[in-house]
Amino acid sequence: MINNFFRIVYRNMLRNKGFSIINITGLVIGMAATMLILLWIQNEVSYDQFHVNKNRIYEVWNRVSVEGNVSCWNTVSAPAGPALEKDLPEVERVVRVNNNKSQLLSHGETRVMKSGNIVDTGFLQMFSFPMLEGNPLTALNDVHGVVVTERTAKSLFNNEDALGKIIKVGELGNFTITGILKDLPNNTRFDFDFLLPWGNLTYEEGQNLGWSDNSTPTFVMLKPNVSYAAASQKARDLKQRYSDEAKTLKWQFFLYPLDRWRLYSSFTNGAEDNGGRGTFVKLFSIIAAFILIIACINFMNLSTARSEKRAKEVGIRKVIGAQKSSLIGHFIGESICLAFLAGCIALFVVQLCLPAYNQLTDKQLFIDFTNVYAILAFIGFILFTGLLAGSYPAFYLSSFQPIKVLKGTFRNANTVLTPRKLLVVVQFTFSTILIICTIIVKQQIDYARSRNIGYNKEHLVYQFMTGDIPKNYALIKNELLSSGVASSVTKTNSPLTERWSNGWGQNWEGKDPNDKTSFDRYLADEGLGVTAGLQFTQGRDFDLQKFSTDSTGLIINESALKVMKFKDPIGKTVDDLGIQWHIVGVIKDFILTSPYEPTRPILICGAKSSFMRFSVMQIKLNKQIAIAENLRKAETIFKKYNPEYAFDPRMVDQEYARKFENERRQSILAGLFGGLTIFISCLGLFGLATYMAENRIKEIGVRKVLGASVLSITGLLSKDFVKLVTISFFVAAPVAWWGMDQWLQSYSYRVGIQWWVFVLAGLLSITIALLTVSYQSVKAAIADPVKSLRAE
Template sequence: MIKSYFKIGWRNLLRNKGYSFINISGLALGMAVAILIGLWIYDELTFNTSFPNYNRIVQVMQHQTFNGKVGSQISNPAVMAEEIRHMYGSDFTYVLQASWNYEHTLTYGEKMFLKPGSYFEPEVTDMLSMKMLLGSKDGLKKDMNSILLSASVAEAYFGKDDPIDKILRVDNQSDVKVAGVYEDLPENSRFNDMKFILPWNLYLSINPWVGKMENPWGSNFTQTYAQVADHANIAELSDRIRDVKANRLPPDEKRYNPIVFLHPMWKWHLYSEFKDGVNVGGGIGNVWLFGITGVFVLLLACINFMNLSTARSEKRSKEVGIRKSIGSARTQLITQFFSESIMISFLAFCLAILLVLCALPGFNTVAEKKIAILWTEPLFWLAGIGFALLTGFFAGIYPALFLSSFQPVKVLKGTFKAGRLASLPRQVLVVVQFTISITLIIGTMVVYKQVKHGQNRPIGYTRDGLVTTSVNDERHKHFEVIRTTLKDKRAIVEMAESGSPTTDVWNSNGGFDWEGKDPTLAVDFPNNGVSHEYGKTIGWEIKEGRDFSRDFTSDSSTFILNESAVAFIGLKDPVGKVIHWEGKPFTIIGIVKDLLVQSPYQPVRPSMFHLATRSENVFIIKLNPERNTQEALAEVESVFKLYNPTAPFKSSFVDDDFARKFGNEKRVGTLAAFFAVLAILISSLGLFGLASFVAEQRTKEIGIRKVLGASVANLWGMLSKDFLVLVGLSCMISVPLAWYELNQWLQDYDYRTEISWWIFAVSAGGALVITLLTVSFQAIKAALMNPMKSLRTE
């Protein structure tokens, strides 16, 4: 019986090749989108889950009140881990201090690469359950001058040779022995880019200032990770440690109100955003967004199937009447039609897998992922088969119930008529389809408008030809010589040292006082140490006062403030006024236009600039616009190599660094555009099929009208009108719906665009044009048909 159901279904597919193609291809497109989104969501939800202790690992964070607002940060004092171990050691399996994961120069013989790695306390290998391929995970404990390498880094340096006990030089200042090689950490994890690990004690030895700080609790520059003991509750333990820092601060610093808390690993990726000390989500918003989008796109494909199946009901009415008259029960007919829809669904699923294989490379590029089909995972195939069955059931439920309800007597007598309201469900489904499609189009346009809005925001400096390079070696000592040489060679216009890149904040400080300041107000300002030429290099705009100058030795005790700092401090005529920093007086000599350094969607933070008293970490270079960019950059690299041939030269254009700030919004916009195009394509496929069916059903009517003198334009308008009305109704529904949802989304941005009326007009107009183009092909084809042939058809 089941075999005959599928045989009949297969014959119907072959008999109606055009409709079969539309059904299968439409469903396949919808399924492919759903599979891609499903794989992306799986990758997001499984982030960090590869670590066995995933549910017990936490990061120690803190809330602090600065500038009247509560901020949350992952940076901690270097003594945080030791204090927690001392006070609450029995509640933790491990508490580990770590540096930031950043690039270091690793040298072995002639091989020299920049690789990202961290200084970590030795138990990190146990906490992360790292798989050692060679050597011992205890190597970091036994020798302060040791290193653990990831498998990929070990291969890059040593190939197939045994790396154990080989000597590497780190940043041209420390020699370390390879103690072990571990398997590269999973791509979808926080630690995927940790390509080597150095002992925390080595960090302390090469940075002796850490142990000499007068107030070690007053500086936050490291990270603290922990594994909570099995018997402890994370939430309760988080409450218990909240005052661990406050109890160690001197009285005058307690106004920062530091609250220490534990942030579980399962929240790191999708729940990483805090506002006013409250966790407000993060990436989970995108998971919901794309999950709902995937459901909607698949729904569009299912609607196509329903529409075309019910639209062709009269073609199969006699089949139903005959089968009922010879004894077929309604349940058998329902099973027949469900069998057909499930067969179509499985054919579409196979095609969808091929489409996903073709689309994955491009999808991964846009999403910045390394997603692959989980061929060897039984769960994937179980989910896939279940997915195809569910889609087939959902797509076939209405046609099955509708077709099986025909009365055999009326059908066989020829008195069966679908009725005026028979097309109503199809019309409703078309409206739903285009409502979803138009909403996606509007959403895509608003996202891109928001990105453009951020990109066009005044930044307060000139990015053209501006290059940044980090320097962690003795080239600092030769800054003046390098600068002079490059200017003489006309490779650069100017060059400066800075404590932070122009597109980020690496340093911020408190301890500022000024006339009229509320003594209870705790402040924290980005406070960048720069060289005299910083302003000339980046081209900032002086609004009042003057720039730093080598002609004034007193400039070593001066500040330049941005406009936001002046507004926050509230000083009138600020130039010449004094601000005390840690008790030392600094005179304000200039005010500059706000520099857009951090998020382009948030207000610029009150910031200060002072002359650096030590070598800083960043060189900022303004290339000579009269020189070819690549030639000038090659000249810069060659001069840098003169003063440290063993250090790789790695630079980045500030333009590129700034563009990366829009990465998340661009990804959302690109993916939304991709899904919107597919939604319109799927909807248009369904519309094309329906238009073809309507034209076929009205063949005789069209012939009669042509005989009576109707023009092609009259017939085209008659056949197109109903579809345009449906899409017009979709526009009326989607516009307020999209406006409400997008207005809510934009509230997350302090600096945001307006939702312009033309976005709705263009989206609605585009949908109507697509509808006309889709329907017109069938309408004009039918209108041009010879009326004699139309009237002879039966």
């Protein structure tokens, strides 16, 4: 019985080689693309889900209303951690994590640059990172202890036992390795090579800024069986008990659950919105569904198109007693066999594509063949695909009446063709939607890229001030300038592409008492204007050689000037955190953070700032010399004055380009999978055109004998497909417009949706369809009518 079933499946495949190849190819591409997307989705939704106490872990967020606008962000004051642990009986543990920072780790002659965090001692008890050596309960108890990852231990000690060894961590001193963690998985928000206890946090890194600072990521773990609502209610007004400013602003805390960190951490006016990576997951879930459905529609269309060739088989089976249910089971079984064959080939294709796909998505995706759940998921995927692809053909073929079949009168043009036309419309609707979406996503990226960033990023590099650079800054700067490597040099608190400080509470003459504007803060030495190419509209740059008072000088941008409403801003004073700053210049707005958001008011403070420190050298390279040659000479200079640390220059234009990385990947993936969708649709269209040409070969022969031209016959065979694709365009256009309009709402700085995008997508769809069917149409039109009519 089983052998006979497989023999029939095999013979049917051989008897219809062309259609079988088209069917299997479409399923292979569709299943492979779907598997790749599902691997990406599985990685996204699994972020930090491996922690044992995941259902009890929350991140502490701020919520504060300023001039009617409610802002939310996920860093709070450093003292908030101990206060939460003390005041909330529902809290079992609180952990603070300072911002990730690179340090030079050394042991003997071995030196490596690694990034790490300073954390509270309970970090490894809250988060379940597997420890290979050491005790997670005590590893961070000793202020002179350090926990490293396996990769870090190997880079310092090769294969020697690292536990208990002493290493030097930057300028912080010597530390004993008290634990070795398994290398972090790629589905966690944390990214560190080592961990130090909280007691090693220095004043400059923000430990003692008190309740006025809000830059410390803080996590709480609730006790088992504690009400989240009750704990969140108690945490809400905690800051107001300790800070008068918080009381005035009605400052609130809220607890954000771990399972929403990766996908949903996006808020608009105080409420969680539809932004975040969850949007990407939904988008690519839809694309995966589109691709698989289109591949299955191909199977349905070609299976029903070939129904005549199997009609007598169905009739004979029914005459000898086959029930409809057994026929349905037989045909679905055939489709599952084909899906299994296609699935195995697709799995091989996925394995071949994974290295390039991982590079494109910046992930480390893989299929774990040792995981029984992965194997079961693969089998389930094949069964689902087989059922989806084979269900309609099975019910359709099994519905033939044996008397009509054996007489040859079973065909009814309306009932046979209508579902097939509908399926073609569905296919090209999905394809056209993806074409439109891909064009608009690319437009949005290009629109943001073309925005005036407000400074000149060409030939501009920066180097973090590690090791001895701070004390040797003047010597390094002079040598860079005198050697001709650089045309100008300055130092700042952060790169030009990042915001490291912001806040409100500033005062100035004529300020509205109700004004609670938040300003971005930036610290700069003299020469920032010429180094970065900032455009001054009033006043001047800092110049400590001519004006010693410029240490308390202030440069503001046009957005800040609009807030302060000064008619003549030069010389006006602004009080910020106890320092009286005097305005020396006004610059045009420049993009410090996201190119998709409006520019914010910025205060560029002079060297006297007590709440920021210089940590970045900004270097404008000599344009007359090749960049590679300049960097080679610069490395020699930095090695001379900072021998223990590697020279690690960052190109500002490359760092700025990274701001488009998510959208760029989204665009490439949408374009790639959109192209595959169109290709699969065209495979099906090609198969249908072949079937149609075979079915109408005698009609074409008669028409040619009666004088019909090749062009008229080609048009006759193609027009029905063009009609279907045109209908699909009118269905796809409003759906795509609505989807893209919703997507663009997450960007303040966004492109408008233009009519010509839809016209272009429609023309592309029709052109692709015409090119696909034209081969078979022309082939049929130029065939010798004598051969087609010989049987008559």
